[in-house]
Amino acid sequence: MIVVKIGGAAGISHDALCDDAAAHIACGERLVIVHGGSDATTSLARQLGREPQFITSPSGHTSRRTDPRTLEIYQMACRGVVNQSLVLALVRRGVRAVGISGVDASLWRGTRKSAIRAVEDGRTRIIRDDFSGTVDRVDPSLLNTLMDAGYTPVISPPGLSEAGEPINVDADRAAARTAVALGADNLLLLSNVPGLLRAYPDASSLVAAVSIERLDEAESLANGRMKNKVLAAREALLSGVRRVVIGDARAESPISRALDGAGTVFA
Amino acid sequence: MIVVKIGGAAGISHDALCDDAAAHIACGERLVIVHGGSDATTSLARQLGREPQFITSPSGHTSRRTDPRTLEIYQMACRGVVNQSLVLALVRRGVRAVGISGVDASLWRGTRKSAIRAVEDGRTRIIRDDFSGTVDRVDPSLLNTLMDAGYTPVISPPGLSEAGEPINVDADRAAARTAVALGADNLLLLSNVPGLLRAYPDASSLVAAVSIERLDEAESLANGRMKNKVLAAREALLSGVRRVVIGDARAESPISRALDGAGTVFA
Numbered sequence: 001m002i003v004v005k006i007g008g009a010a011g012i013s014h015d016a017l018c019d020d021a022a023a024h025i026a027c028g029e030r031l032v033i034v035h036g037g038s039d040a041t042t043s044l045a046r047q048l049g050r051e052p053q054f055i056t057s058p059s060g061h062t063s064r065r066t067d068p069r070t071l072e073i074y075q076m077a078c079r080g081v082v083n084q085s086l087v088l089a090l091v092r093r094g095v096r097a098v099g100i101s102g103v104d105a106s107l108w109r110g111t112r113k114s115a116i117r118a119v120e121d122g123r124t125r126i127i128r129d130d131f132s133g134t135v136d137r138v139d140p141s142l143l144n145t146l147m148d149a150g151y152t153p154v155i156s157p158p159g160l161s162e163a164g165e166p167i168n169v170d171a172d173r174a175a176a177r178t179a180v181a182l183g184a185d186n187l188l189l190l191s192n193v194p195g196l197l198r199a200y201p202d203a204s205s206l207v208a209a210v211s212i213e214r215l216d217e218a219e220s221l222a223n224g225r226m227k228n229k230v231l232a233a234r235e236a237l238l239s240g241v242r243r244v245v246i247g248d249a250r251a252e253s254p255i256s257r258a259l260d261g262a263g264t265v266f267a
Numbered sequence: 268m269i270v271v272k273i274g275g276a277a278g279i280s281h282d283a284l285c286d287d288a289a290a291h292i293a294c295g296e297r298l299v300i301v302h303g304g305s306d307a308t309t310s311l312a313r314q315l316g317r318e319p320q321f322i323t324s325p326s327g328h329t330s331r332r333t334d335p336r337t338l339e340i341y342q343m344a345c346r347g348v349v350n351q352s353l354v355l356a357l358v359r360r361g362v363r364a365v366g367i368s369g370v371d372a373s374l375w376r377g378t379r380k381s382a383i384r385a386v387e388d389g390r391t392r393i394i395r396d397d398f399s400g401t402v403d404r405v406d407p408s409l410l411n412t413l414m415d416a417g418y419t420p421v422i423s424p425p426g427l428s429e430a431g432e433p434i435n436v437d438a439d440r441a442a443a444r445t446a447v448a449l450g451a452d453n454l455l456l457l458s459n460v461p462g463l464l465r466a467y468p469d470a471s472s473l474v475a476a477v478s479i480e481r482l483d484e485a486e487s488l489a490n491g492r493m494k495n496k497v498l499a500a501r502e503a504l505l506s507g508v509r510r511v512v513i514g515d516a517r518a519e520s521p522i523s524r525a526l527d528g529a530g531t532v533f534a
Contacts, residue, residue: 080343091370149408164355
């Protein structure tokens with residue numbers, strides 16, 4: 001059982017990923033695909049005349065400002081653009097792909113941050129109409145039902161808050177929770193970087209392997225989006241996933257390559 | 268087994284429909300919900316600065332012009348707005364709802380119209396980059412897998428052409444094909460009218476019942492969107508669905524009311 005999280009940044013070919021996924025599925029492997037929608041949300045928001053906004057927390061963490069309208073745009077982008085296009089690409093390759101969101105059958109339950117502290121021009125203010133959160137409970141039964149019958153789930157945000165609201169969630173960390181809930185052997189976090197780099201963006205500074213003892217060190221090397229990937233790797237590893245690979249989605253056969261150890265292997 | 272097609276026009280409360288659906292599902296009834304996305308597509312297209320365009324065929328039939336960009340907007344509206352909101356409303360009511368599109372696992376296969384004749388200012392021209400079509404084959408296996416495991420499918424357009432392209436399909440007729448493929452007893456087509464009216468919009472002119480022998484007469488009474496509903500009723504009835512009701516989605520308990528015979532009953 002393999003959970004593959006695929007990034008959405010420019011330069012990532014869904015074709016190569018879907019070719020490779022189809023080959024693995026044809027060999028009888030169980031694959032669950034997870035994606036986010038950050039870039040698609042930014043693009044759609046701009047088409048709708050809204051410049052995306054980001055919040056910086058007092059600790060320096062940056063996240064998308066998800067007001068009610070942005071939540072709508074996020075859902076259109078995740079579900080109506082990214083998920084729909086991945087499912088189509090897989091179906092065209094003979095995969096019985098089924099697109100589901102974290103809301104469906106309460107798959108991804110999480111906690112909405114009811115009050116977010118944001119730093120603006122040196123001042124901290126509290127934001128209360130934001131719909132961001134974290135997935136903290138994954139119900140694997142729908143995924144198992146689908147895979148038992150030969151279907152390949154393709155999971156999209158949003159998650160579902162305890163109060164029944166859709167929430168913007170980090171898909172890397174949601175993928176980690178999903179891998180844990182499924183008892184997956186491998187979690188692959190594939191994006192537009194070769195892996196965790198000691199000196200970003202120098203590809204020759206790739207960290208090839210991270211042991212459980214070295215997780216803190218790995219975390220201190222990560223910046224920006226990589227921070228969430230390392231955090232996801234930590235969460236998965238400490239909860240029983242055998243191996244996590246942060247690898248490159250831009251190569252040919254990106255799944256096989258990551259399984260072969262290309263990228264940063266956490267084990 | 269009941270297939271419910273819910274319309275998207277103004278005045279339709281998804282709350283009442285979802286309350287009623289949840290009650291039926293809690294009693295152990297098997298329900299499949301189908302929706303379209305015409306109004307949501309129009310609304311999103313306008314937000315994106317595109318006035319929706321419609322094509323009139325030489326026979327006088329009107330349909331949405333679905334160029335490649337409109338196809339994208341249609342998918343965002345169907346999948347990212349209507350489907351997502353119906354699934355959320357059902358999940359909040361304790362239903363294990365799963366949103367799927369006609370593309371998923373090749374559920375709704377259809378034929379794309381590769382060349383459409385359109386009449387404009389009295390002249391006929393051929394349009395070749397349109398992505399409209401008709402569902403002519405429904406694979407019920409994913410729906411049965413989901414229902415056997417206690418999930419309620421909520422199906423959204425688009426359909427999937429034989430060449431693997433998403434296509435804009437009429438959801439009433441796709442619902443009819445779905446009811447046939449599932450061997451459903453009842454197909455309910457619920458929208459913002461009381462049923463088939465002899466003198467639209469006079470509600471007192473409701474046609475209460477249509478027998479198989481009177482299908483032609485019913486068709487001759489229908490205009491606009493009602494035409495496709497009567498066509499859907501015909502297709503379902505002639506292919507073994509016991510009863511089709513064109514009913515009002517705006518009332519309280521719209522499913523129960525339609526099952527009790529409120530609206531136009533085809534049998």
